[in-house]
Amino acid sequence: MSRIIIDPYPHQLGGHCGSGALRDLVHWAGLGWDNLPGDGLPGEGLVFGLGGGLSFMYTRYPGLTPPLYLVGRNADMELDFCQRLGIETRRQQTDNPDEAWRWIRNEIDEGHPVMVWCDIAELPYLRVRLSNTRHDVVIIGYDDDRNMVFIIDNDREEVQEVPMDAFRRAHGSHGFPGPNRFATYPMRFPARLPDLLTCAREAAASAARVLGGEDALLFDASTLPEGSVIGSGVEGVRAFADDVITWPHHLPPDELTTAVRSIPVFVEKAGTGGGLFRRLEASFCLDVAQATGDQAFAAAANACHRSAEAWSALGETSRAEKPDIEAVSEAAHRLPELESAMQKALELAGQGSTNNR
DSSP: OOEEEOOSOOOOOOSSHHHHHHHHHHHHTTOOOTTSSTTOOOOHHHHHHHTTOEEEEEEEOTTOSSSEEEEEEOTTHHHHHHHHHTOEEOOBOOSOHHHHHHHHHHHHHTTOOEEEEEOGGGOTTTOOOSOOTTEEEEEEEEETTTTEEEEEOTTOSSOEEEEHHHHHHHHTOOOSSSOOTTOEEOEEOOSSOOOHHHHHHHHHHHHHHHHTTOSOOSSOGGGSOTTOEEEEHHHHHHHHHHHHTTHHHHSOHHHHHHHHHHHHIIIIITTSTTTTTHHHHHHHHHHHHHHHOOHHHHHHHHHHHHHHHHHHHHHHHHTOSSOOHHHHHHHHTTHHHHHHHHHHHHHHHHHTOOOOO
């Protein structure tokens, strides 16, 4: 057949590419928990949190465009989510575009939607210049006669028809933060999901460990140029807050403006679900608390919400017409204490404690 599309395929807009894609895939598989409201299917926040990937990384180094980089999730959230829920998958990578397309085509021909990495800068419907090779989209079909690939993206309501040449550039990009090497995630779903509270506690404990510093950096610090700053977890938040006030000494005026103006992009606009992923994590904790009655998750939801609000406030401060670095620094210095409290609350939720400290 020259045209195959998986239809119907459930899709909703998402705040984050990975959790949005995984939510749609789980809905397509018809999986959920009876103690969730409505149809029992998980929302995006619950999916994100079950990946256990809440994180923080900051880097600033000469030659980086924009001059800094912030990220609030770890690199393996998608794989960890699937492993925790018993979904069989792996990250297949190759340098051969024909082999990569065979992987995708075989999945579609067998009736399986397939998640892949694409570079947002190469996807024509997004119309962005910033490169990100780790953007998750789901392929649900193709049309040989028209040389088109059918893509589901968390940022678009409708199915996107993308020319094969553009798709291959996006799927095999060498952009930032590194080559995606045609990353493809074939998935096979279980008949039912494991116990929600057990999975949620494992995920909360994982997020607490990641925020405590057990997370691989996206960059090898030894390869960065002299004058670089890099940090992860709660200590990375402290490093970021302390570094902001030094920006005028390290960055020329135009780069300083770009650095400040990039903060709300990283915090709110760059597919974070708002508040640098902290709002999604708060939703996860609240969903678990409401479904199970676990008070430690209720407390963690409040801690995550407070951190999300502080990150959003930093973004608002950074939107001022004329950058006020002292005001930005002051807003940034509210973050470490809140992040530390959030990390401890997630640790307690992971332990199954009902202590609401």
